[in-house]
Amino acid sequence: MELTDCGGFAAILTKDKIDTRLEAADGTDVSQYVFYEAESADNVFSGTAVIANSALCSGGQKVGWIGMGEENALQFNIKVEKPGKYHVLLYYCSGENRDVTVTVNDSTVVQLTGLYSGSYDEPATVGFDVSLKAGVNTIKLTNASYYAPDFDRIAISK
DSSP: OOGGGGTOOOOOOOSSOOOOOOOOTTOOOGGGEEEEETTOTTSEEETTOEEEEOTTSGGGEEEEOOBSSTTSEEEEEEEESSOEEEEEEEEEEOSSOEEEEEEETTEEEEEEEEEOOSSSSSOEEEEEEEEEOSEEEEEEEEOSSSBOOEEEEEEEEO
């Protein structure tokens, strides 16, 4: 797809160089992960969750308006071959400290707090471990009391 096929363009003017590589900040070898885009049609968007354009996110999009009630959520549907412990990299955007509740297969696994990437369009990553079963698993992101960050993608260790 060419830029002209999209009906427009976006420009960022800055005196500094912009690093648009989407790698894990901690030096993690991203070749050891499988990536899942937040905006994929394979995911479930509930309540107010919507896809939005974001020039710095992978695929040029992210999912936002998650939170302010558990019904406003993004659910990734992840398939793994073997049961076990997996490392997850969550790529998010937030211009203020925000929290997210991560639920795996209908059980709350982790509360991630103070997620701040520097802006609502600049992705950052946070990592955590989950136990997954063989086959399809759900990873649901929400916040019952305030807005969660916007989400670019997740990566699951191989």
